[in-house]
Amino acid sequence: MNLRLIFLGTSAAVPTLKRSLPATILQSPTEQWIFDCGENIQRQMIATKISFHKKTKIFLTHLHGDHILGLPGLLQTMALMDRKNPIQIYGPLGIKKFLVCCQQTLKSELTYQIEINEIIKPGIIVEEEQYLIETIKSNHTIESYSYAFEEKPQLGEFFPEKATALEIPEGELWAKLQKGETITTPKGKTINPHQVMGPNRQGIKIIYTGDTKPFDTFTTFANNADIIIHDCTFDDTLTTKAELNGHSTPSQAANQAKNSNAKTLILTHISARYPYTELLLEQAKKIFKNTIIAEDFYTLNIPTPTSTNNSTNTAPSINI
Numbered sequence: 479m480n481l482r483l484i485f486l487g488t489s490a491a492v493p494t495l496k497r498s499l500p501a502t503i504l505q506s507p508t509e510q511w512i513f514d515c516g517e518n519i520q521r522q523m524i525a526t527k528i529s530f531h532k533k534t535k536i537f538l539t540h541l542h543g544d545h546i547l548g549l550p551g552l553l554q555t556m557a558l559m560d561r562k563n564p565i566q567i568y569g570p571l572g573i574k575k576f577l578v579c580c581q582q583t584l585k586s587e588l589t590y591q592i593e594i595n596e597i598i599k600p601g602i603i604v605e606e607e608q609y610l611i612e613t614i615k616s617n618h619t620i621e622s623y624s625y626a627f628e629e630k631p632q633l634g635e636f637f638p639e640k641a642t643a644l645e646i647p648e649g650e651l652w653a654k655l656q657k658g659e660t661i662t663t664p665k666g667k668t669i670n671p672h673q674v675m676g677p678n679r680q681g682i683k684i685i686y687t688g689d690t691k692p693f694d695t696f697t698t699f700a701n702n703a704d705i706i707i708h709d710c711t712f713d714d715t716l717t718t719k720a721e722l723n724g725h726s727t728p729s730q731a732a733n734q735a736k737n738s739n740a741k742t743l744i745l746t747h748i749s750a751r752y753p754y755t756e757l758l759l760e761q762a763k764k765i766f767k768n769t770i771i772a773e774d775f776y777t778l779n780i781p782t783p784t785s786t787n788n789s790t791n792t793a794p795s796i797n798i
């Protein structure tokens with residue numbers, strides 16, 4: 479899948495002139511996944527030309543206002559734009575009550591179906607043909623979840639010259655092989671996809687922590703992630719404050735990335751007290767070099783991993 483990550487809101491708790499409230503979107507050509515829905519998400523979507531009509535799933539990490547208050551407005555705007563595509567929303571217990579209450583108060587009619595899935599048990603909550611979404615309880619001040627987007631192993635590269643050499647006529651039979659199906663040629667030869675295609679490619683794994691302080695099960699959950707998007711509300715000198723408020727510091731986030739054998743760490747949920755983030759970056763990089771501080775509208779085109787048979791450490795580094 480061609481994937482693109484766009485940070486729509488990178489502030490913590492309160493917005494600043496430069497940072498909107500938490501919202502991150504992952505896109506493929508056919509679908510998009512929104513992680514948290516902070517206030518102002520709609521304008522950020524308009525600014526980045528993100529569709530209000532595309533197939534969309536929304537994942538909420540927890541019910542603090544900075545992460546969900548953009549949702550009612552977004553749903554209403556989608557209706558005003560006459561959206562028809564249904565939408566799936568995932569989040570902690572209570573999200574349904576919140577949305578029903580908003581809808582009853584606003585007396586707004588939607589033009590599309592909403593399916594609300596309250597997370598009762600962490601684990602795999604979405605499984606589609608090409609990817610799955612897994613969740614784990616994180617460690618914040620209220621019930622809160624981290625999410626993993628895991629692309630399934632992708633079929634390898636198709637080599638037309640090999641297909642021609644095996645006397646497979648171009649067209650329907652090539653398409654079947656490219657989908658991983660075994661075919662029979664007009665001359666009665668059975669051809670397996672591996673005869674004309676490279677090895678499977680490892681899928682992309684992206685972790686979105688939401689608000690959390692470090693927790694023990696994280697490194698297994700995030701093992702070998704290509705990208706970890708991690709809470710980084712306070713700098714290292716405010717570790718006690720971070721602990722009390724259920725947040726992380728740069729060093730803590732960097733250790734999580736290092737221990738997970740991740741490739742790239744992106745820090746977000748930055749407190750408004752940091753108009754400049756050099757200090758945060760410096761503290762994280764001492765432990766995990768490939769760290770980035772997210773800014774609003776920061777966009778990352780995620781390259782498809784190269785062919786491999788090995789499941790560890792084989793995807794290329796993300797070029798920033």
Ligand SMILES: [Zn+2]
Pocket residue numbers: 490491500542544545689747
């Ligand atoms: Zn927050």
Ligand SMILES: [Zn+2]
Pocket residue numbers: 540542618689
């Ligand atoms: Zn929170």
